[in-house]
Amino acid sequence: MKNSVSDKNLFIESEDEEDEVDECDVEGGAKEGPGSDGSDSSSDESDDGPRGSRPSSYTNQWPQSYRQSIDMYSGVTPPTISFLGTPSLSRLSSSFLTSSFGGKHTPDIINSLFKPLLPTTSDQQQQQPTQEEIKSSQSILIPTPSRKSSLGVIPEDKRVDDHGLPLSRQSTFAQAVLNGVNVLCGVGLLSAPYAIKQGGWLGLIVLFVFGILAFYTGLLLRKCLDSEPGLETYPDIGQAAFGTVGRIAISIALYMELYACCVEYLILESDNLSSLFPNAHLSIGGLYLNSHVFFAILTTLIVLPTTWFRDLSVLSYISAGGVIASILVVICLFWAGLIDHVGFESKNDSILSLSGMPIAVGLYGYAYSGHAVFPNIYSSLKNKDQFPSVLVASFIIATGLFAGAGTIGYMMFGETSESQFTLNLPTNLVVTKVAVWTTVVNPITKYALTLMPMALSFEELIPSNQQKSHLYAIAIRSALTISTLLVALSVPFFGLVMSLVGSLLTMLVTFILPCACFLSIVKGKITWLQGSICALIIAVGVTTVGVGTSSSLAQIIQSLNN
Numbered sequence: 001m002k003n004s005v006s007d008k009n010l011f012i013e014s015e016d017e018e019d020e021v022d023e024c025d026v027e028g029g030a031k032e033g034p035g036s037d038g039s040d041s042s043s044d045e046s047d048d049g050p051r052g053s054r055p056s057s058y059t060n061q062w063p064q065s066y067r068q069s070i071d072m073y074s075g076v077t078p079p080t081i082s083f084l085g086t087p088s089l090s091r092l093s094s095s096f097l098t099s100s101f102g103g104k105h106t107p108d109i110i111n112s113l114f115k116p117l118l119p120t121t122s123d124q125q126q127q128q129p130t131q132e133e134i135k136s137s138q139s140i141l142i143p144t145p146s147r148k149s150s151l152g153v154i155p156e157d158k159r160v161d162d163h164g165l166p167l168s169r170q171s172t173f174a175q176a177v178l179n180g181v182n183v184l185c186g187v188g189l190l191s192a193p194y195a196i197k198q199g200g201w202l203g204l205i206v207l208f209v210f211g212i213l214a215f216y217t218g219l220l221l222r223k224c225l226d227s228e229p230g231l232e233t234y235p236d237i238g239q240a241a242f243g244t245v246g247r248i249a250i251s252i253a254l255y256m257e258l259y260a261c262c263v264e265y266l267i268l269e270s271d272n273l274s275s276l277f278p279n280a281h282l283s284i285g286g287l288y289l290n291s292h293v294f295f296a297i298l299t300t301l302i303v304l305p306t307t308w309f310r311d312l313s314v315l316s317y318i319s320a321g322g323v324i325a326s327i328l329v330v331i332c333l334f335w336a337g338l339i340d341h342v343g344f345e346s347k348n349d350s351i352l353s354l355s356g357m358p359i360a361v362g363l364y365g366y367a368y369s370g371h372a373v374f375p376n377i378y379s380s381l382k383n384k385d386q387f388p389s390v391l392v393a394s395f396i397i398a399t400g401l402f403a404g405a406g407t408i409g410y411m412m413f414g415e416t417s418e419s420q421f422t423l424n425l426p427t428n429l430v431v432t433k434v435a436v437w438t439t440v441v442n443p444i445t446k447y448a449l450t451l452m453p454m455a456l457s458f459e460e461l462i463p464s465n466q467q468k469s470h471l472y473a474i475a476i477r478s479a480l481t482i483s484t485l486l487v488a489l490s491v492p493f494f495g496l497v498m499s500l501v502g503s504l505l506t507m508l509v510t511f512i513l514p515c516a517c518f519l520s521i522v523k524g525k526i527t528w529l530q531g532s533i534c535a536l537i538i539a540v541g542v543t544t545v546g547v548g549t550s551s552s553l554a555q556i557i558q559s560l561n562n
Contacts, residue, residue, distance in 0.1 A: 061244060063251050065456035067233050070376050072312055073258075073449045170382035173390060178323060179377055180394030183370040185326040185401055186261070187268055187443065187498075190420040191363050192402050193409025194495050197417040199360025200350040201410075204403060206357075207364045211399045213537050214368040217514035218391045220534075221375050222384075224514075227521045232379040234372055238513070241520035250513060254372045255454040257505040259484065262451050264498060265303075265443035266488035268420065270296040272436050275423050293489060299444070300485040306448040307455065307477040325442040329422070330405045332435035336412070336425055343412030343424070350415070358551035359499045361544055366502030367402050370394075371510045419495030455480055496556050503548025511541030 171179070196203060224237045231240055238250035273295040274280070282289040289297070306312075336342040353360075378387050409421040418424050422439050425432040455477045462472050491497055515534040519526070526534075 192406030198356035362499030362503035
């Protein structure tokens with residue numbers, strides 16, 4: 001794979017974008033032609049310019065869409081959406097972090113996330129010639145991206161926010177904490193009582209130890225980002241530490257983690273809807289679909305059109321309510337136990353279960369699978385000195401919810417705890433219906449946002465002569481969605497799949513890779529204590545990968561054979 005995007009002919013410059021660069025160019029430089037690389041103009045200013053101006057060595061590398069797609073996945077955006085695109089929506093069609101690269105001139109394959117069929121116009125460009133408007137209205141569903149590798153250095157006061165207004169896209173402390181909690185408090189909360197069942201009460205110690213280690217590795221990611229100008233994302237850190245191979249390897253690990261989350265969403269939907277409608281089934285000819293298979297397919301058909309959206313900001317806005325949804329589900333669990341007096345009959349509580357500890361370790365590790373987003377949160381933070389406090393607040397809230405749900409759930413259901421505590425709640429209670437439907441609706445809003453980073457990374461590889469057809473993008477997104485359905489039907493074990501992901505991918509992304517990248521970037525500049533801590537964390541991660549992954553795979557295979 002070549003390093004230069006222009007060499008690969010992935011991006012084709014449009015005339016309208018060239019006009020925008022001419023208007024925004026601070027230095028008044030000459031306009032580059034479609035075939036020019038343009039790396040000189042950005043590299044000369046990368047060291048002295050603002051953080052938004054990234055060196056071309058990072059801008060050009062696959063995946064270029066990572067920053068925008070992860071920002072959309074984790075952030076709070078205004079409710080704007082476009083499927084086929086309408087002029088009335090173009091005013092509010094910019095993304096939460098449209099200016100992630102420090103300018104408006106980002107590749108259109110990335111911008112296709114954030115704008116409708118008709119191109120948006122900033123306040124400075126509202127008076128466009130009629131001929132240009134006609135030309136823009138003829139744009140394709142996903143515009144062909146720019147061939148340029150450089151991004152014009154635009155002053156802070158001329159950058160646009162999520163509404164397309166010329167404001168900075170920096171986030172406050174509260175917004176950063178909200179984004180962090182939104183990422184950490186996911187479907188893993190539902191398995192908290194099951195994790196205690198597997199490892200016993202003393203297994204909770206692992207949860208708190210993992211929280212401390214994950215907090216430390218989050219700080220290591222910050223040190224890596226500050227090591228040189230232009231680093232903004234996890235793949236950037238991988239490239240700075242291990243070159244192009246490191247960038248690609250880390251990107252694949254991050255994308256696989258998100259892909260596994262999509263699989264978990266479908267298993268989750270199937271299990272919970274089946275608990276509400278156990279007699280649902282479908283018979284077509286000689287083909288019989290039980291409730292689990294039927295609802296998995298139905299959920300896939302529901303989320304599939306949402307993956308085709310060009311502007312996912314409505315889904316991002318709604319999915320940001322995942323924090324509220326997580327809190328609501330935990331409240332429902334407490335209500336059922338303390339008010340409706342459900343459970344508490346079991347006396348077989350386990351203090352320590354060594355046989356189930358490998359599964360519990362994977363589940364506890366999954367609770368801290370947010371490091372893919374932390375570099376983005378740090379890069380977007382208005383006051384970057386607040387980042388440690390953001391991590392502390394996020395981890396305290398997430399750990400408190402997980403430990404609270406696990407404690408009350410295991411006290412209620414004991415050794416009968418299911419992989420999702422919603423499956424243990426009596427179906428006749430109102431709080432059960434609230435908890436289950438909240439659990440069902442939330443993943444539907446998150447599915448497309450979770451799948452989109454991987455989909456866009458594949459779309460970057462579409463040959464330039466084929467990018468004019470939106471059919472390729474639809475085909476890629478549909479294929480990924482259908483593949484998650486097939487995986488979910490093949491291994492429909494929510495807790496075991498989560499433990500596998502937590503033991504393998506989360507340990508890599510959260511523990512091993514941050515330490516490895518930090519040691520590679522700083523090299524001889526670290527203290528003996530820092531090196532020892534990093535070595536310890538890597539040892540913990542490697543041990544968990546070996547023991548947890550093998551145990552999870554063994555139990556999945558055993559469950560398939562039963």
